[in-house]
Amino acid sequence: MKVFLIGFMGCGKSTKAKQLAHRLECPVIDLDAEIVAKSGKTIAEYFEAYGESGFRNYESEMLKTYPYPETCVIATGGGLPCFFDNMDWMNANGETVYLQMEPAQLVSRLHNRHKRPLIKDMDDEQLLAFIQVKLKERDQFYTKAKLIINAFDLDAEKLEEEIVKGKASSVVNH
Numbered sequence: 001m002k003v004f005l006i007g008f009m010g011c012g013k014s015t016k017a018k019q020l021a022h023r024l025e026c027p028v029i030d031l032d033a034e035i036v037a038k039s040g041k042t043i044a045e046y047f048e049a050y051g052e053s054g055f056r057n058y059e060s061e062m063l064k065t066y067p068y069p070e071t072c073v074i075a076t077g078g079g080l081p082c083f084f085d086n087m088d089w090m091n092a093n094g095e096t097v098y099l100q101m102e103p104a105q106l107v108s109r110l111h112n113r114h115k116r117p118l119i120k121d122m123d124d125e126q127l128l129a130f131i132q133v134k135l136k137e138r139d140q141f142y143t144k145a146k147l148i149i150n151a152f153d154l155d156a157e158k159l160e161e162e163i164v165k166g167k168a169s170s171v172v173n174h
């Protein structure tokens with residue numbers, strides 16, 4: 001089983017992926033971190049060198065060519081599901097889980113903004129307005145996930161339970 005965690009910046013994909021992988025006793029892969037490791041650039045440096053479109057090409061290639069083990073948990077980049085056919089590809093190749101959160105909750109989670117090039121120069125008020133607009137655009141992609149879960153106050157045990165339950169019901173239904 002491959003579990004792709006998706007959702008807006010700050011919803012906790014990287015944090016929850018590590019906890020879930022620990023529970024499932026399987027490897028965790030963070031695609032943002034893989035991009036950094038393979039390119040030798042931070043995400044901010046990558047955006048600066050190649051622009052957002054260069055980054056989107058590279059993250060899509062990384063998503064589709066990574067040598068995933070049979071069972072693993074994958075934390076995706078916040079924008080990844082919203083470009084090319086990435087969302088359909090993940091749905092075809094694994095379980096997809098949207099960690100959903102309200103804009104105001106996301107603002108309170110996003111402290112290290114300098115690491116996130118799309119929001120690096122924003123104060124709280126600007127960030128809230130940006131998230132409200134962006135989330136509306138992105139929701140049509142995120143909500144294609146097989147499982148949508150409220151990520152505020154979510155513990156890894158509950159997440160595991162929901163995924164296993166969802167997988168069991170999809171086996172029954174198909």
Ligand SMILES: Nc1ncnc2c1ncn2[C@@H]1O[C@H](COP(=O)(O)OP(=O)(O)OP(=O)(O)O)[C@@H](O)[C@H]1O
Pocket residue numbers: 007008009010011012013014015016032075076077078109110111116153154
């Ligand atoms: N359950 C939680 N309660 C409180 N803070 C949390 C929780 N989960 C994550 N955080 C904090 O919220 C911030 C964002 O979490 P994280 O980096 O996991 O998000 P992300 O979805 O991977 O973001 P990005 O798309 O930018 O990679 C981090 O500072 C993290 O420590």
Ligand SMILES: O=C(O)C1=C[C@@H](O)[C@@H](O)[C@H](O)C1
Pocket residue numbers: 008009032043076077078079080115116117118
């Ligand atoms: O939401 C986004 O578009 C992004 C989220 C991060 O995970 C990084 O992939 C990058 O900062 C872009």
Ligand SMILES: [Mg+2]
Pocket residue numbers: 013014015032075076
């Ligand atoms: Mg992350």
